[in-house]
Amino acid sequence: MIFNKKDQTTLENIITSRRDVRGNNFINKKISKKKLLKILNSAQNAPSVGYSQPWRFIIVDKKKKDLVYNHFSKSFEKSKKKFKDRKLYSSLKLEGIKESNINIAVYYKKSKKDILGQTYMKRTGEYSVICAILNMWLTARSLNIGMGWVSILKPKKINDIFDIKKEDYKFIAYLCFGYTKEFYDEPELKKLGWKKKKKLEKLILKKGKI
Ligand SMILES: Cc1cc2nc3c(=O)[nH]c(=O)nc-3n(C[C@H](O)[C@H](O)[C@H](O)COP(=O)(O)O)c2cc1C
Incomplete structure (x- = not known):
């Protein structure tokens, strides 16, 4: 498939x-x-080390959503102490567990066998799950x-x-999906003044000749 300028602009957007x-x-x-299946299928098309496809998903029911929310609330309270700008931090809304329509917990399935490409960089399996999450984020958008x-x-x-055993799976992310006001x-x-956008030049550690 060859993409044209319009396709490229759409992807950029x-x-x-x-x-x-x-x-x-x-x-x-x-x-x-x-639409949920479209989002999940996009995860399946992500790159993965040795084509291991180590992502696993839990579609969260209402009862568990409430349990996760209660746990989040406690963790959020505790995390406040860590930030200098505690007032701004406390005012931030940092989740949408109850307000969103679908919650998905994402896990990494640990492998007992060797995986091509994962011999030295053990966390490449987890990186693969992150690739899948980004596909889901962009597809949802x-x-x-x-x-x-x-x-x-x-x-x-x-x-x-x-009820997940850490010997078999590693928790990677908790995702909330829903339609939005905007x-x-x-x-x-950035809007709220927590952080500024970094300049591209500052992100290049060493500039090789090209
Ligand atoms: C690994 C990861 C963890 C994140 N965790 C949270 C979180 O707990 N709460 C939250 O409000 N946003 C969270 N975010 C979202 C970031 O704050 C957000 O991506 C960043 O501020 C840039 O904004 P944008 O995604 O709207 O461009 C997380 C993002 C990533 C990639």
Whole structure:
């Protein structure tokens, strides 16, 4: 398949207008099964070390959502102490667990066998799961569905909630999907003055001759 200029612009637009969506922006509208499958299928098309496809998903039911939310609330309270700008941190809405329509917990399936490419860099399996998550985030955005990533969570508590054994799986991410009031044109944390956008020149550690 050869892509044209219009396709390239569309991809650029999807990438630049992807946002982390939180509870202040989700609306009460159901995501169809067809769209959910599109999002999950996009994960299946992600690259993975040795084509191991180590991603696993839990579609979270209402009862478990409440348990995760309660755990988040406690973790959020505790995490406040770590930040100098505690007032601004406390005012941030950093999840949309209850407000979003679908929550998905993402796990990495540990392998007992050797995997091509993973011999020395053991965490490449986990990196593969992150590739799958980004596919899901961008696909959701292309469907005008927002996604929010929640990481103020203790993996052990999440494993307990879902009755998952850490010997077999590693908790990677907790994702919230839903339709939104709007998609901000820039990251909310930038808008609120938490962090500025870094300049590209500052991100290049060493400049080789090209
Ligand atoms: C690994 C990872 C963990 C994140 N965890 C949280 C989180 O716990 N709560 C939250 O509000 N946003 C979380 N985010 C979203 C980031 O804050 C967000 O991506 C960043 O501020 C840039 O904004 P944008 O995604 O809207 O462009 C997380 C993002 C990543 C990649």
